[in-house]
Amino acid sequence: MNVFYHIGQYFLLLVRVFKKPExxxxxxxxxxxxxxxxxxxxxxxVAVISVFMGGIITLQLTYNMVNPLMPTYIIGLGNRDTxxxxxxxxxxxxxxxxxxxxxxxxxxxxxxxxEQIDSMEIMGVNSASYLILxxxxxxxxxxxxxxxxSVFCGxxxxxxxxxxxxxxxxxxxxTGITTLFVPFYVSFSIIKTLxxxxxIASVPAYMGYFVQGGALEVGRASTRAVVNTSILxxxxxxxxxxxxxx
Amino acid sequence: MIEIKNLFKSFEGRTVLKDISSVFExxxxxxxxxxxxxxxxxxxxxxxxxxxxxxxxxLFDGRNNRNMNFKEQKLLRQEIGMVxxxxxxxDSLTVEENVRFPMDxxxxxxxxxxxxxxxxxxxxxxIRQSNHLYPSEISGGMRKRxxxxxxxxxxxxxxxxxxxxxxxxxxTSILIDALIKEITAEFDITTIINTHDMNSVMEIGDNIxxxxxxxxxxxxxxxxIFNTRNKKLNAFVFxxxxxxxxxxxxxxxxxx
Ligand SMILES: Nc1ncnc2c1ncn2[C@@H]1O[C@H](COP(=O)(O)OP(=O)(O)OP(=O)(O)O)[C@@H](O)[C@H]1O
Ligand SMILES: [Mg+2]
Numbered sequence: 001m002n003v004f005y006h007i008g009q010y011f012l013l014l015v016r017v018f019k020k021p022e023x024x025x026x027x028x029x030x031x032x033x034x035x036x037x038x039x040x041x042x043x044x045x046v047a048v049i050s051v052f053m054g055g056i057i058t059l060q061l062t063y064n065m066v067n068p069l070m071p072t073y074i075i076g077l078g079n080r081d082t083x084x085x086x087x088x089x090x091x092x093x094x095x096x097x098x099x100x101x102x103x104x105x106x107x108x109x110x111x112x113x114x115e116q117i118d119s120m121e122i123m124g125v126n127s128a129s130y131l132i133l134x135x136x137x138x139x140x141x142x143x144x145x146x147x148x149x150s151v152f153c154g155x156x157x158x159x160x161x162x163x164x165x166x167x168x169x170x171x172x173x174x175t176g177i178t179t180l181f182v183p184f185y186v187s188f189s190i191i192k193t194l195x196x197x198x199x200i201a202s203v204p205a206y207m208g209y210f211v212q213g214g215a216l217e218v219g220r221a222s223t224r225a226v227v228n229t230s231i232l233x234x235x236x237x238x239x240x241x242x243x244x245x246x
Numbered sequence: 247m248i249e250i251k252n253l254f255k256s257f258e259g260r261t262v263l264k265d266i267s268s269v270f271e272x273x274x275x276x277x278x279x280x281x282x283x284x285x286x287x288x289x290x291x292x293x294x295x296x297x298x299x300x301x302x303x304x305l306f307d308g309r310n311n312r313n314m315n316f317k318e319q320k321l322l323r324q325e326i327g328m329v330x331x332x333x334x335x336x337d338s339l340t341v342e343e344n345v346r347f348p349m350d351x352x353x354x355x356x357x358x359x360x361x362x363x364x365x366x367x368x369x370x371x372x373i374r375q376s377n378h379l380y381p382s383e384i385s386g387g388m389r390k391r392x393x394x395x396x397x398x399x400x401x402x403x404x405x406x407x408x409x410x411x412x413x414x415x416x417x418t419s420i421l422i423d424a425l426i427k428e429i430t431a432e433f434d435i436t437t438i439i440n441t442h443d444m445n446s447v448m449e450i451g452d453n454i455x456x457x458x459x460x461x462x463x464x465x466x467x468x469x470x471i472f473n474t475r476n477k478k479l480n481a482f483v484f485x486x487x488x489x490x491x492x493x494x495x496x497x498x499x500x501x502x
Contacts, residue, residue: 023352110337111336114332115334116334116335116336118296119328121296122326123323123348124321124326124352
């Protein structure tokens, strides 16, 4: 019952979000601001986490997978495919749901409780569109770039830890990451990151936009936004994997 | 002119506005007074359309906003200026950007014209040298004044102010009242103001609507309010020692 109510409200909000903007120039200015705030500012943490994860995945592969019967280039290959297929798309999106999602929900929530959204509506501005559309476009636009940055940093992470472990040489690692490359994996993951990007912006926006009450509720909405977005990301990961790999 | 007829509004079964009717005239400052919690803010928000009303009609110069389509409603809203009880300035924009926001959004004015209008509005509310500060960096009273500047930026036909001078010192408070009265007369605006400030009532009460517990209790103007026999209104008006003194003096004057 409750779930259907929220799904309905969510889609009604989206209808308002995608109405024709009042003035394109202002929307473009907002979009640039949001790309900077939500996207560019996430590059640092994405890079750091990816280097570490790439390094860790490589070590795990080195100590658990490699035996005398298997070629050592499997390490680079394994790291690459893990990064592309799940880590840099899904796990990274989960992390962004925490960072970007809570930011969006609390920003909109506090605008709601301090009547800033009401005062926009009273002026005749479509507040849903003005506030949410630039965020959705910004996050969807930036997601594939973050994905690529993450894969790259993850591979570099492996390049550092792999040879350090003494099991694989730099040359073999590089051979690994260039062997049996399946381009479809990349397009599959980019499709995923686009879908997740949409969720990461729109679900927390919904949670924040309809907050009622005070600062406490804003905090709650922000937590709920992260939890729900994460669950939805995993659910769609399942669905998309099933659909696209069949 | 704004006409409200038999307005009803409730929250989860608790009726906040009960059958309120009144007429707010153009070019006049119309006040809504009443105790804290009596329903002033709810009434104002119902009139502007932020709250769905359960019963009644609201006519903006004969136009019923409930019969309007989305586009007409949008156009009507561009004729409305509103000052919220706590200012409701946009946190992420500076003072200047806040006041310019409606102009950026709805007009095709050049940068220079906007700047002229911006300076005019800020000048009117006595804000100087704060153009590049954020709302969190200015005082509560300044926030209120910036909100007024923003509300008048587009020369509204209807101006709504929710306690425009609460939290202001007496001097600024009188300035704000005078400003609102002046622009109301000058541009023939229909102005509705929520207040419980007795100074405002005396200074700018062209038409006063007194509500108590969601009911319309009394209606009149600033000269009638001090001679009324309405018990509730008397208790409200003459609550402070200051106004009690005033009443005594007035009675002595009348007796002579
Ligand atoms: N969003 C809401 N949901 C439920 N009840 C509300 C809501 N807004 C206001 N009320 C109730 O309506 C009543 C009138 O509130 P309102 O804010 O209009 O008072 P007010 O006259 O503006 O008071 P003040 O002078 O303190 O601003 C209060 O009892 C309040 O609890
Ligand atoms: Mg109020």
